[in-house]
Amino acid sequence: MSPTEDAVKVESATNFDHIPIIDLSKLRSSDESDKAQLAAAVRDACINVGFLYVTNHGIPEEVIAGAFASTQEFFSLPDEKKLEVDNKKTANFKGYNAVLTSNNDPAGAGDMHEGFEFGWEEIMPKEGDEKRSNDGVMAGSNIWPSGLPEFREAVLMYYHAAVELGKQLFPLFALALDLPENYFEDKTRNSAALMRVLHYPPQTGPVDDRVIGIGAHTDFEVRCFTILWQQPEIQALQVLNAQNKWIDAPPIPGSFVVNLGDQFARWTNDVFKSTVHRAVNRSGIRRYSIPLFFGTDYDVKLEPIPTCVSDTRPPKYEVVTAGEYVKERLKATYGH
Numbered sequence: 001m002s003p004t005e006d007a008v009k010v011e012s013a014t015n016f017d018h019i020p021i022i023d024l025s026k027l028r029s030s031d032e033s034d035k036a037q038l039a040a041a042v043r044d045a046c047i048n049v050g051f052l053y054v055t056n057h058g059i060p061e062e063v064i065a066g067a068f069a070s071t072q073e074f075f076s077l078p079d080e081k082k083l084e085v086d087n088k089k090t091a092n093f094k095g096y097n098a099v100l101t102s103n104n105d106p107a108g109a110g111d112m113h114e115g116f117e118f119g120w121e122e123i124m125p126k127e128g129d130e131k132r133s134n135d136g137v138m139a140g141s142n143i144w145p146s147g148l149p150e151f152r153e154a155v156l157m158y159y160h161a162a163v164e165l166g167k168q169l170f171p172l173f174a175l176a177l178d179l180p181e182n183y184f185e186d187k188t189r190n191s192a193a194l195m196r197v198l199h200y201p202p203q204t205g206p207v208d209d210r211v212i213g214i215g216a217h218t219d220f221e222v223r224c225f226t227i228l229w230q231q232p233e234i235q236a237l238q239v240l241n242a243q244n245k246w247i248d249a250p251p252i253p254g255s256f257v258v259n260l261g262d263q264f265a266r267w268t269n270d271v272f273k274s275t276v277h278r279a280v281n282r283s284g285i286r287r288y289s290i291p292l293f294f295g296t297d298y299d300v301k302l303e304p305i306p307t308c309v310s311d312t313r314p315p316k317y318e319v320v321t322a323g324e325y326v327k328e329r330l331k332a333t334y335g336h
């Protein structure tokens with residue numbers, strides 16, 4: 001029996017209300033046992049919780065502050081200006097979505113947030129950057145609001161820093177699955193990394209449970225995992241724990257939330273957990289957050305990862321390519 005199978009059978013720690021905090025400084029350690037310890041902690045979090053916090057992540061504070069300030073500036077533009085980059089005008093779901101135009105929970109009536117989405121792009125454009133051959137259905141350049149160059153630059157600075165962090169997490173997930181450290185390397189060369197900046201207007205007084213900041217969902221866009229920055233000091237994010245109880249995932253200074261998405265769950269034959277979560281902003285003030293969704297290359301076949309199947313754990317899912325899967329899910333959420 002492989003250590004992963006063994007781990008699958010291990011009961012979750014008794015504290016179901018706990019989201020593990022993982023210190024990434026050991027990632028840079030030259031001592032192999034440090035890395036192994038880190039991988040074991042990540043495995044435990046991925047199998048039992050599907051959510052974790054990472055600290056000592058290496059993204060400079062000023063890069064985060066720049067993206068935050070520019071995000072606030074973008075959302076304070078007049079609606080007409082934001083609607084110039086409406087994602088309904090794009091075939092690849094990039095651009096702006098207004099309040100109530102997305103609906104993450106099929107039982108909900110619309111999400112009480114507005115967002116802006118974009119994908120990979122050099123900060124200083126180079127020849128031939130716009131289309132990468134295996135981006136499949138999401139191929140195409142980003143759209144940006146006119147007259148706001150510092151927004152583009154600040155969010156792309158953050159994007160590139162977070163993508164670097166994401167690249168360091170893939171080997172850790174590989175070790176957590178008892179795979180060689182470089183297992184995901186040739187599957188994430190042009191990895192689909194989509195970033196959204198989000199604004200949640202405050203919801204005070206009685207709140208219709210069907211219209212909250214972002215309805216209960218798992219991260220389907222992800223294919224693998226999300227790195228989420230949350231505005232400090234505002235509690236909004238909640239996670240459905242293993243006992244079907246909502247627990248708070250408050251912002252912790254100096255950390256990001258990392259959560260696994262549906263495609264990692266599918267790819268690992270449900271060894272890794274894609275956990276339901278939602279956000280509701282009852283703070284009385286505006287709340288901003290920045291998720292960055294990491295996937296594989298679009299042409300990767302999601303065949304069950306070898307360490308995640310056995311006689312007693314046969315493959316559960318039909319094999320699809322990452323790109324086919326994500327397009328169907330996007331259509332369902334944005335209704336176009």
Ligand SMILES: O=C(O)CCC(=O)C(=O)O
Nearest residue numbers: 198214219237279289291
């Ligand atoms: O804003 C948050 O805290 C959560 C965002 C989220 O879950 C998402 O965009 O998928």
Ligand SMILES: [Fe+2]
Nearest residue numbers: 217218219277
């Ligand atoms: Fe999410």
